[in-house]
Amino acid sequence: MQEPVKTPGLSSTDKERLSQAGIDLEMKNRCGSYLQMDQDMVHAACDESGIEVLPYKKAIEKYSWLQDYAWKAVSPDKDDITKYVAAQEDPRGYVIIAHKGSKNVLPIQTCLFLGRDKIQHAHNIIIAEEGAELHIISGCASGSHVGKGGAHYGISEFYIKKDAKISFTMIHYWGEDIEVQPRSASIVEENGVFLSNYVCMQPVKKIQMYPTATLTGANSLARFSSIVISLPGSHMDLGSRAILEAPGASAELITRAITKGGTIISRGHIRGNVAGTRGHLECKGLILKDGIIYAIPEIEGSVVGTELSHEAAVGKLAKDEIEYLMARGLDEDEATATIIRGFLDVKISGLPEALQRQIDASIDVAEKSGF
């Protein structure tokens, strides 16, 4: 078992926030860890054979071939955020490499914690080489202070080689004064599998992200799942995109969105470029209090033989469903919470049980505070 992660100066409140973002500082159920507080790398280690967790700079020095991966999935000129991160002379972030045939049973955790700094930046590269299987939980959080403000710019590039698999479960626990703008993209080769899960149940000032998976290999698969609650003052512009470029490639984009007063823009785009590809996009939204859910599903087929579909629905809790549960003895609040819990209950095929439990735990916390 690994040594616990040392976090000098971190308050017990902030440790709790990290815990609720899925970070296990005791390292009881993790095989590796990367922790960055503001711009300081605090911890980077992994004891799983064949898997390395390295700070970005150290990794680039160690493996010159990483130059073939850095800024290849995400363009440094994409927008102001990527330009800002690409311009850093002292780049931060992490590199995780699952070498050929390796596999982790316990997940690796990565944590980007925003405390004092105005802007936190990170550039991450995650590679699963041929036949490797890599499971990562990424807990991003800010300190419990409110009113100071801050921004997180994170670039993540994923490379899933032939017959490899990456699951990346990201749980956000920001504050209502924090702006978050991740930019990420993945390239999935033959028979590769990429599972990307995103959970945000806590207040945030602004999130904007639109990760893209390009499926270049035959029979590759990408599945994006997002579960979000938007509270008053939160503006969440979320989306995911899949580009299907090889026969047998498929993608599934699933979102469950609830607003309790905040704004959610739920984007989704699947493009089928070759025959024999399939994609499905599903966005379901619940408006519990005044707020906005703006679903923008796009499916784009450019060839005979690509099968794409989408399903989007935004509504309120149905009275007959609540009263049905009340007729079984649950009071109105219990009935409402039970239905919302079911609405958010997205089981992700292929995700290790420990990570599914972590997602469920995040929803539990939201449920206990009355959604």
Next chain:
Amino acid sequence: MLQIKNLSVNVGDKEVLHDINLTIGGGETHVLMGPNGSGKTTLLMTIMGFSSYVITKGQILFKGEDVTAMHAHERAQRGVGMMFQRPPTISGLKLGKMLTAISKTKEENIPELAKIVHMDRFLERDINKGFSGGEIKRSEVLQLMIQNPDFVMLDEPESGVDLENISLIGRNIGGLLEKDKHIVDRKKSGLVITHTGYILDYIDADKGHVMCDGEVKCHGNPREILKEIQQRGYKECLECRSQ
């Protein structure tokens, strides 16, 4: 167990039930018949406490307590239970999770109970999503088995159900109504809506009522009433009884 006094009910702006009087004693099972649209389901939904059914006059007493103004969950907690004819589909909510929520601190073995009504394979399915007629009824019976109400209302338990499932559902409804106990030991009561009467083979009903145009117009032996309706239709039955 249940006493309904001079009950009138509106749905929207329209009065659907007019001046209903009905008493069901402890251990008794009553059957409610009547043509489509006569108000039978409205009566059950009103007794259960659904908010769209507005009581404009009268009283509902349950175990001697006035429950007229109570919400559905308060009535359920006091022992009123209902099998719905067309329950809603709840997307995402698994049947097993719902049963756990219903059971609260009770210690029922949900998988074992589910096996009895052949619903063990459905515990991870969204409630009623893609369920057949028989599966919906079995799910309803399972929920009632866990809820274990003292007064059970059944809205057409045999509709949309094949003969094999009727037998399974009927036997378990019989269990809910303690039909396996000697008549003097029965405490549970029921009110059952039926068109076909198939369910009568399992519930040993004590009294029958016919509802027409929002009124209960005749009472009697349930099998005799059913026979009369089957032979002469509702029109003649009601004319005969109103004489």
